[in-house]
Amino acid sequence: MPAEHASTAVLINGQRHAPEQATVSVFDRGFQYGDGVFETLAVVAGQVRDRDAHLDRLARGATLLGIPEPDRDALSAEIAQLAAAGEGNAVIKVLYSRGVGGRGLAPPAEPAPTRVVMRLPWPAHPPDWRESGVRTMTCRTRQASGAALDGRIKSMNQLNHIVARMEWRDPAIAEGLLCDEAGRVVEGTVSNLFVVIGGRLLTPDLSGAGLPGVTRGRVMALAAERCGGVAEADLTAADLAGAEEVFLTNSLIGIWPVREHDGRALAAPGPVTLELQQALEGSYA
Amino acid sequence: MPAEHASTAVLINGQRHAPEQATVSVFDRGFQYGDGVFETLAVVAGQVRDRDAHLDRLARGATLLGIPEPDRDALSAEIAQLAAAGEGNAVIKVLYSRGVGGRGLAPPAEPAPTRVVMRLPWPAHPPDWRESGVRTMTCRTRQASGAALDGRIKSMNQLNHIVARMEWRDPAIAEGLLCDEAGRVVEGTVSNLFVVIGGRLLTPDLSGAGLPGVTRGRVMALAAERCGGVAEADLTAADLAGAEEVFLTNSLIGIWPVREHDGRALAAPGPVTLELQQALEGSYA
Numbered sequence: 001m002p003a004e005h006a007s008t009a010v011l012i013n014g015q016r017h018a019p020e021q022a023t024v025s026v027f028d029r030g031f032q033y034g035d036g037v038f039e040t041l042a043v044v045a046g047q048v049r050d051r052d053a054h055l056d057r058l059a060r061g062a063t064l065l066g067i068p069e070p071d072r073d074a075l076s077a078e079i080a081q082l083a084a085a086g087e088g089n090a091v092i093k094v095l096y097s098r099g100v101g102g103r104g105l106a107p108p109a110e111p112a113p114t115r116v117v118m119r120l121p122w123p124a125h126p127p128d129w130r131e132s133g134v135r136t137m138t139c140r141t142r143q144a145s146g147a148a149l150d151g152r153i154k155s156m157n158q159l160n161h162i163v164a165r166m167e168w169r170d171p172a173i174a175e176g177l178l179c180d181e182a183g184r185v186v187e188g189t190v191s192n193l194f195v196v197i198g199g200r201l202l203t204p205d206l207s208g209a210g211l212p213g214v215t216r217g218r219v220m221a222l223a224a225e226r227c228g229g230v231a232e233a234d235l236t237a238a239d240l241a242g243a244e245e246v247f248l249t250n251s252l253i254g255i256w257p258v259r260e261h262d263g264r265a266l267a268a269p270g271p272v273t274l275e276l277q278q279a280l281e282g283s284y285a
Numbered sequence: 286m287p288a289e290h291a292s293t294a295v296l297i298n299g300q301r302h303a304p305e306q307a308t309v310s311v312f313d314r315g316f317q318y319g320d321g322v323f324e325t326l327a328v329v330a331g332q333v334r335d336r337d338a339h340l341d342r343l344a345r346g347a348t349l350l351g352i353p354e355p356d357r358d359a360l361s362a363e364i365a366q367l368a369a370a371g372e373g374n375a376v377i378k379v380l381y382s383r384g385v386g387g388r389g390l391a392p393p394a395e396p397a398p399t400r401v402v403m404r405l406p407w408p409a410h411p412p413d414w415r416e417s418g419v420r421t422m423t424c425r426t427r428q429a430s431g432a433a434l435d436g437r438i439k440s441m442n443q444l445n446h447i448v449a450r451m452e453w454r455d456p457a458i459a460e461g462l463l464c465d466e467a468g469r470v471v472e473g474t475v476s477n478l479f480v481v482i483g484g485r486l487l488t489p490d491l492s493g494a495g496l497p498g499v500t501r502g503r504v505m506a507l508a509a510e511r512c513g514g515v516a517e518a519d520l521t522a523a524d525l526a527g528a529e530e531v532f533l534t535n536s537l538i539g540i541w542p543v544r545e546h547d548g549r550a551l552a553a554p555g556p557v558t559l560e561l562q563q564a565l566e567g568s569y570a
Binding site: 010012019020022023024025026027028030031032033034035038065066095097103104105106107116118123144145155156157158159160161162163165166181189190 | 295297304305307308309310311312313315316317318319320323350351380382388389390391392401403408429430440441442443444445446447448450451466474475
């Protein structure tokens with residue numbers, strides 16, 4: 001059974017389905033065009049992390065696409081229901097598409113969106129990745145830019161990052177970083193990036209492209225309290241090659257120190273990374 | 286019933302389904318990520334137009350995405366079956382996704398793709414659009430560029446063009462044109478563009494971004510025989526503003542003359558447009 005089918009439960013517009021019976025119409029614009037948004041939430045020790053921030057971003061993305069805002073109370077209840085549907089840590093994925101309808105690309109005047117909430121197994125990453133760090137590489141695939149919304153909202157158009165993810169099969173490589181056409185490092189395929197250069201904590205400026213993660217926001221707030229803050233900056237591959245520390249963030253991994261990037265070893269976790277790892281874990285309590 | 290549900294038949298991996306029962310798994314990567322390709326074919330007077338060219342492009346796109354090539358014999362038979370499933374002109378849409386599986390963005394080592402073939406009603410465009418021309422506008426939305434594959438293969442990631450299509454609701458506007466970040470006109474939301482400037486027939490150079498349509502290719506071949514050929518060129522909004530003729534192509538519309546672009550009237554159909562319209566119609570005989 002594929003990993004995704006190991007889901008313990010799926011809710012479609014609030015209706016519970018066994019994973020094998022969880023389907024959407026082939027006419028759903030999510031399937032036809034990737035016309036929708038999604039969020040991925042961590043459930044740790046029974047607690048859903050950053051639910052409000054994820055639902056805020058989902059609603060913001062939907063609004064930018066002209067899809068009616070999702071029913072927040074219904075979504076919150078569905079997330080709570082699935083968070084309680086099993087033991088141990090889990091992942092909740094929410095997909096929210098424009099639903100069936102419209103004439104070709106033109107959306108229907110009154111969309112009937114499709115709301116899917118699923119509980120998925122916690123990813124089986126090696127436990128030492130969090131403590132000892134991960135290996136990363138720079139992808140040849142460039143971050144999409146110039147697109148209206150791709151990459152700035154968490155949309156169901158993920159081919160750019162899938163193609164980047166397909167550049168490596170070595171399971172010892174944890175993540176690949178994408179640069180834009182100008183050579184600026186933007187983000188990982190599923191994570192945001194932070195670096196310490198000359199003692200300063202920096203993260204790529206995502207005003208041009210890239211998705212500001214919920215955990216990125218949380219780490220930036222923590223760093224403002226503890227590490228003199230984070231500057232959003234243009235970072236190149238050369239900047240990364242001179243960094244003292246590099247780390248990655250997302251809602252499932254928290255913070256992963258990078259111990260090797262493009263074959264260059266880094267001290268991991270460095271002192272800033274370690275302090276923020278501890279602060280991040282403490283911030284959920 | 287939404288227009289898409291007026292489909293007379295759907296085949297999913299060769300199995301026929303009533304439209305209301307035609308579904309795919311919520312775990313299908315087509316729904317999760319837009320991870321797939323599609324084609325839209327015209328059935329006119331019972332004949333499927335340019336089947337081989339469409340299947341070639343579908344296979345090429347799948348290969349570029351690392352999806353196993355679709356079973357061409359099966360697809361051909363399914364297209365023929367649906368072409369014969371009703372009276373009158375129709376549209377056949379083929380969707381080919383990577384199917385269920387993988388871990389997050391990383392595709393499964395051995396994908397089991399999902400093949401969907403559907404028969405849809407012929408679009409109800411005003412009949413005088415072909416004879417007297419259409420109104421078009423330039424979209425503010427920029428063509429995605431710098432992306433690995435978006436826009437160069439006919440992928441199920443269509444948000445960029447959906448956002449462009451949402452810029453107008455006036456049903457008298459037939460199409461919107463997208464420019465890239467450098468201001469070059471690339472394509473329409475669902476069509477390719479040709480212009481006559483100083484007596485020369487030109488079409489945007491799509492080596493950077495944009496999808497070379499099957500009908501674009503057919504028109505270029507016809508023009509080579511009859512109109513001194515077509516030059517692929519960088520075209521700006523200013524070039525369009527000075528054009529003697531402008532027309533659009535795709536597999537369903539054939540050639541539409543443009544009679545007004547961004548409020549400027551054009552003679553439509555101009556002599557080159559008219560000659561190619563007649564040649565195109567004759568070329569299917």
